[in-house]
Amino acid sequence: MRTNRQIILKSTPRGVPTPDNFTVRSAPLPEPGANSVLCRTRYLSLDPYMRSQIAGRHLSGTVTAGDVMRGETVSEVVHSNAASFPPGQLVRCMGGWQEYSVHGAGDLDAVQATVDPPSYALSVLGMTGLTAYAGMIWQAGVRAGDCVVIPAVTGGVGSIAAQLCALRGARVIGIAGSAEKCRHAVESLGVTACIERRSEDVDTRLGELCPDGIDVYFDLVGGPTLHAACRRLAHYGRVVLGGLMAEYNRDDRSPGPAPGLLIAKRAIVSGLVVYDYEDRRDEYKLECLPLLAKGKLHQREDVTDGLENAPAAFQRLMSGQSFGKVIVRL
């Protein structure tokens, strides 16, 4: 009998998770019921929100010690009790950190054969791409001439956000964690200038690069960068709160910018939850697919082979070592 290898959370990490916090388990192969399918995982998306699930602070629920790690996957249907998803069909689903998973037909989204590589269904065409579009286009309403600042600019969300804004004629200032990432942002993502946050003073550089203030700040990191950006907002500046990368590894929660600052700037700060935009995914694809086809939208993926290497890839992600959207290929 075939078994299902799974990555289990062994212990709740303090700080950055390491492979020691996870373990591999072999479980019996699950069996699909009526109108359900058995899927084999092909690509697994690793994302910072998973750290928040482990910490018990994510709205999608908590992963505790002993649980299989959750995550979005591109999987292949290997046994089907649902006519619309025949064996061989690639689907996007919440397969988790495991080789096999079972899903009702209603929880599957077919991945077209034109999506190449299929992992794009987890990156530019997936949750990170939709997050970027929802944050910058729907929520912040970025338009030509806006000065937009995007931290973690070579990451899954940041890299698509930067390109979408630049394509609209905005002036995009990126922030990234290495000179190589900064170079990539300027050369491939349409970023006007990129601040190397480890060697440069972000606050000072923001002042130099955004002399008329920041019109839009896409907060993907929280922490001091959020405060620095808010101090330099232009009037009517928009701040979209999309993530807390700088805080996910910490136990405490740093506070937000002072209300008096937001009043003086007439700022609008809004929280972004990508799940709210699930029903507008087609709208996003409608814009995104032609851009991809024309080579105007680039997706750099940071691909790790082997399910057993997912914990190490997650550690790299959560310590800022990854470069591009993090994907595990099985």
Added chain:
Amino acid sequence: MRTNRQIILKSTPRGVPTPDNFTVRSAPLPEPGANSVLCRTRYLSLDPYMRSQIAGRHLSGTVTAGDVMRGETVSEVVHSNAASFPPGQLVRCMGGWQEYSVHGAGDLDAVQATVDPPSYALSVLGMTGLTAYAGMIWQAGVRAGDCVVIPAVTGGVGSIAAQLCALRGARVIGIAGSAEKCRHAVESLGVTACIERRSEDVDTRLGELCPDGIDVYFDLVGGPTLHAACRRLAHYGRVVLGGLMAEYNRDDRSPGPAPGLLIAKRAIVSGLVVYDYEDRRDEYKLECLPLLAKGKLHQREDVTDGLENAPAAFQRLMSGQSFGKVIVRL
């Protein structure tokens, strides 16, 4: 020769300003130039933002020791070099804490004879009324069924905001600093329930009174009340930042609500500066005047007689002792 009595800031206060921080000075009567008028102050509006001007933290500018205190007034034209503003005409202008002031015709707004008492041009028809309308109707978009929480609910802004929301069918929860104020809020301002912040635990009471969460919070005070309200926001809750009453007397600035909280609630936080809405004042009056005429909008004023008593009235305002919109009558 007649002189012009003025209230001068003598020293920058620490904490709540007292009459000791001010002094009375007699200055020569100013003379109006071409297309200008000499005005005699009839009513002076006292408002919390003045504390912020003294502290050097207000976007309208700073009042330093030796300066005449600034403020909006209803004044009477006593000598005119501007045909459109004949002697005897009442006008709304930035007359300041003094008996006489000179203004160019472009800086005057005629007060119609139907505005009775004329001080209404400083309260319900003035800056505080416009602030209430801009915050709750234009910025937060309050609609029937919303649960709206308003602190300082018997104050200049809060009292009008509460009534405008209640008239739209919202459920309004007030917060005030005495049992008498709470009674007034419920009996005269359309408030469903009012929390007495000195004797009740605001956080607990908000939980009891807003079991489905707060849809709209009009932040007029900052501090712990802002944080408590944000913790209890409903999904898609809107927070309008309109003032920082709890902080104006302090040197430090307390931080805002944690970004993670705002993300989870998909909250929208926006800063309100009433000056931005000056060109929409007529639109506000169009709704407000019929409500006033029909007795559906009440304005309680806290009137002090005599310019020399303005510092004491300001002290009462800044220590939460006033009850209604604070006006000094000369």
